[in-house]
Amino acid sequence: MLPASLDEAVDALAAAPAAVPVAGATDLMEAVNAGRLRPAALVGLGRITELRGWRYEDGGTAVLGAGLTHARMDRPDFAALIPALADAARTAGPPQVRNVGTLGGNIVTAAPAGDTLPVLAALEATVTLARAGASREVPVSHLLTGLDPVRPGELLTWVRVPLLHAPQVFLKATGRSGPARATASVALVLDPARRAVRCAVGAVAPVPLRPLEAEAWVAGCIDWDGSREIDPAAGAAFGEYVAAACVPDNYGAEGAWEAVTEGPTAAAVRLRRTVSVLARRALGRALK
Amino acid sequence: MTTDPIETLDADPLGLAPQVSRELRPCASYTLRVNGFERPVTDAWIGESLLYVLRERLGLAGAKDGCEQGECGACSVQVDGQLVAGCLVPAALAADSEINTVEGLSAGGAASDVQQALAASGAVQCGYCTPGMAMAVHDLLQRNHRPTEVEARQALCGNLCRCTGYRGVLAAVQTVADARALEAEEAERAAAAAAEEAAAEASAEAGAPVAAEPSAVETEPVIEPPVYADAEAWIEHVPQQPSAPEQDQVQVQATVEQPYGDGGYDTGVYDTSALTAMQPGIPAQVADDQVYYQPQGYPEQPYQATPAHGTYVPAGYPDGHQQQNGYDTGYDAPVYEPTPAHGTPLPGALHDGTPPHGTPYPDPHGAPADGGAPAGVPTTGVPHGATPAHGIRLPEDDHAS
Ligand SMILES: Cc1cc2nc3c(=O)[nH]c(=O)nc-3n(C[C@H](O)[C@H](O)[C@H](O)COP(=O)(O)OP(=O)(O)OC[C@H]3O[C@@H](n4cnc5c(N)ncnc54)[C@H](O)[C@@H]3O)c2cc1C
Numbered sequence: 298m299l300p301a302s303l304d305e306a307v308d309a310l311a312a313a314p315a316a317v318p319v320a321g322a323t324d325l326m327e328a329v330n331a332g333r334l335r336p337a338a339l340v341g342l343g344r345i346t347e348l349r350g351w352r353y354e355d356g357g358t359a360v361l362g363a364g365l366t367h368a369r370m371d372r373p374d375f376a377a378l379i380p381a382l383a384d385a386a387r388t389a390g391p392p393q394v395r396n397v398g399t400l401g402g403n404i405v406t407a408a409p410a411g412d413t414l415p416v417l418a419a420l421e422a423t424v425t426l427a428r429a430g431a432s433r434e435v436p437v438s439h440l441l442t443g444l445d446p447v448r449p450g451e452l453l454t455w456v457r458v459p460l461l462h463a464p465q466v467f468l469k470a471t472g473r474s475g476p477a478r479a480t481a482s483v484a485l486v487l488d489p490a491r492r493a494v495r496c497a498v499g500a501v502a503p504v505p506l507r508p509l510e511a512e513a514w515v516a517g518c519i520d521w522d523g524s525r526e527i528d529p530a531a532g533a534a535f536g537e538y539v540a541a542a543c544v545p546d547n548y549g550a551e552g553a554w555e556a557v558t559e560g561p562t563a564a565a566v567r568l569r570r571t572v573s574v575l576a577r578r579a580l581g582r583a584l585k
Numbered sequence: 586m587t588t589d590p591i592e593t594l595d596a597d598p599l600g601l602a603p604q605v606s607r608e609l610r611p612c613a614s615y616t617l618r619v620n621g622f623e624r625p626v627t628d629a630w631i632g633e634s635l636l637y638v639l640r641e642r643l644g645l646a647g648a649k650d651g652c653e654q655g656e657c658g659a660c661s662v663q664v665d666g667q668l669v670a671g672c673l674v675p676a677a678l679a680a681d682s683e684i685n686t687v688e689g690l691s692a693g694g695a696a697s698d699v700q701q702a703l704a705a706s707g708a709v710q711c712g713y714c715t716p717g718m719a720m721a722v723h724d725l726l727q728r729n730h731r732p733t734e735v736e737a738r739q740a741l742c743g744n745l746c747r748c749t750g751y752r753g754v755l756a757a758v759q760t761v762a763d764a765r766a767l768e769a770e771e772a773e774r775a776a777a778a779a780a781e782e783a784a785a786e787a788s789a790e791a792g793a794p795v796a797a798e799p800s801a802v803e804t805e806p807v808i809e810p811p812v813y814a815d816a817e818a819w820i821e822h823v824p825q826q827p828s829a830p831e832q833d834q835v836q837v838q839a840t841v842e843q844p845y846g847d848g849g850y851d852t853g854v855y856d857t858s859a860l861t862a863m864q865p866g867i868p869a870q871v872a873d874d875q876v877y878y879q880p881q882g883y884p885e886q887p888y889q890a891t892p893a894h895g896t897y898v899p900a901g902y903p904d905g906h907q908q909q910n911g912y913d914t915g916y917d918a919p920v921y922e923p924t925p926a927h928g929t930p931l932p933g934a935l936h937d938g939t940p941p942h943g944t945p946y947p948d949p950h951g952a953p954a955d956g957g958a959p960a961g962v963p964t965t966g967v968p969h970g971a972t973p974a975h976g977i978r979l980p981e982d983d984h985a986s
């Protein structure tokens with residue numbers, strides 16, 4: 298079924314609660330082809346044109362449609378608005394996948410390596426969930442951590458993102474030079490109005506992590522009114538701080554017996570090095 | 586619903602199909618528009634991918650199934666003008682979309698320019714990735730008429746090829762882009778000439794009515810049916826004609842060559858010893874002077890052995906080499922000149938010769954190669970101002986190191 302408007306879509310979902318909403322189908326069909334999912338019915342969201350663009354709201358907020366594709370977010374007009382999200386969309390898979398894969402699908406799938414997720418976490422985005430006759434607003438972090446999950450029959454419609462008009466960076470480490478999922482990713486945004494640095498680390502845990510202490514510390518090291526420069530040593534320390542906060546000592550350990558060994562595991566050491574380099578570079582690029 | 590699944594079992598008298606109820610296997614009927622044709626699909630499970638429906642239900646086996654996970658690109662097709670992985674499109678939801686497959690590229694059975702270029706540039710070995718690659722190259726060149734190598738690599742990064750190493754594909758992209766640019770230029774020029782002529786004619790007519798001939802000069806381009814490049818390679822071999830037909834040779838020719846017919850795929854030499862074992866009527870390989878392979882048919886001096894690098898060949902080879910089994914290798918002029926040492930300026934050349942290693946450049950070249958970046962900034966291989974690909978180090982990364 299291919300409803301042409303949001304109202305039709307939520308009505309269709311209310312009528313058939315077992316139906317699966319389908320946006321770009323890149324995650325969905327992967328599961329169907331692998332035999333992990335047998336949908337009872339499909340509700341295609343591809344014809345809902347209102348969800349495929351964005352609009353502005355008072356108070357410096359952009360309201361992004363859940364149906365924005367990665368390819369669309371990679372275009373220069375969008376990149377000028379929310380550069381980190383554009384950077385994330387640019388690396389989210391091969392062109393064949395980015396042409397149809399959507400922001401909404403990426404959030405609802407909530408894969409650990411979902412590339413838009415650390416960006417949305419760093420931007421402290423909120424999402425709108427709509428069902429027939431009602432809608433509610435949920436912070437993206439509550440959605441991702443399962444504190445307030447998507448309920449059956451609900452559609453993710455809008456993503457509210459503040460427009461910060463300041464440098465933002467998304468960096469991703471992968472296993473190969475072609476398109477691949479992240480082994481670690483870092484999103485870092487500057488919020489000059491609040492004199493804050495917000496950072497989120499993706500792919501190292503089931504949900505994106507916010508190293509809040511490291512953020513607060515590094516924000517204090519920046520000369521906000523001047524050239525916004527930072528001592529290279531402070532940048533390097535920020536990287537280490539972020540890595541230590543996000544990668545636990547027993548990372549990659551198989552069982553509890555390994556967790557009690559002294560010092561971090563080899564996997565933790567490796568991953569911390571990756572995360573610290575990403576965080577240091579992200580800060581360096583944001584403050585250049 | 587409380588329907589008993591047993592009652593709704595698919596009718597299957599032989600009991601061969603797995604017994605699945607309609608409730609567990611919801612089906613749909615729809616019509617797909619593929620390459621401009623309406624193709625009905627009846628009673629298909631809603632979870633079937635476009636790739637599956639194209640291949641198994643509609644008999645369009647051009648798109649290949651490499652992984653069913655969106656990783657390999659062998660199934661690439663266009664849906665509403667966008668390149669997508671066919672294996673990740675639910676076919677039932679593509680019902681009112683315009684679908685283009687690789688079969689649509691070769692209208693009338695003739696390969697498209699992209700397909701010919703791929704074949705000609707060695708971008709095809711096993712060929713499994715080729716339909717997807719052809720779709721991706723078409724898609725790229727539709728959107729970007731002059732892609733740079735980086736743009737081409739980025740556009741093709743979702744198409745995996747385990748055989749060729751992608752160089753041939755990149756070469757094919759450039760070949761087609763160049764050819765199309767040339768064509769467009771020519772068409773433009775022809776149009777301009779036609780317009781000029783029409784204007785001249787009009788003014789001439791306005792002055793004095795001349796016998797206005799329809800200008801048959803600029804005509805439609807002659808459309809030649811394109812040929813696969815590999816077909817060319819095979820046909821260029823001339824069938825062997827034994828110059829002094831001996832009986833058994835004729836017999837061999839008759840037995841062996843017939844299946845291919847005249848001018849067919851003649852591979853030249855047949856190993857008759859193997860044939861004799863299978864078919865007693867065929868004589869074994871005979872003495873050297875009676876070889877089937879009659880080199881007399883070749884044109885004069887078709888082949889010149891390449892001398893070693895740096896060898897100066899004064900005049901012809903020593904006598905012993907002059908006549909060798911039919912090949913005339915009589916050289917009488919020097920062919921190669923030894924390569925000069927590094928640093929030697931070539932007499933008539935444009936360049937001054939490569940300076941020896943370590944020579945500093947006399948003056949730093951003004952504009953850096955990529956044009957945009959200000960001097961002093963190391964080029965990163967990306968247009969200045971754009972976010973570089975991941976993994977590229979920027980100078981400011983080191984501010985914080
Ligand atoms: C080869 C390949 C490489 C990939 N690489 C990356 C990568 O590098 N980084 C990355 O982040 N992702 C990657 N992905 C994953 C995928 O492309 C993204 O997660 C994409 O954003 C999913 O969007 P979609 O529109 O295709 O979602 P769909 O597959 O359509 O939907 C996914 C799930 O979300 C639900 N859903 C979708 N939209 C809504 C909505 N509006 N409301 C409620 N529920 C909804 C669906 O019911 C389904 O359960 C890759 C996928 C493939 C196949």
Ligand code: FES
Nearest residue numbers: 651652653658672
């Ligand atoms: S079969 Fe579709 S991408 Fe591999």
Ligand code: FES
Nearest residue numbers: 710712746747748
């Ligand atoms: S030619 Fe064999 S995979 Fe590309």
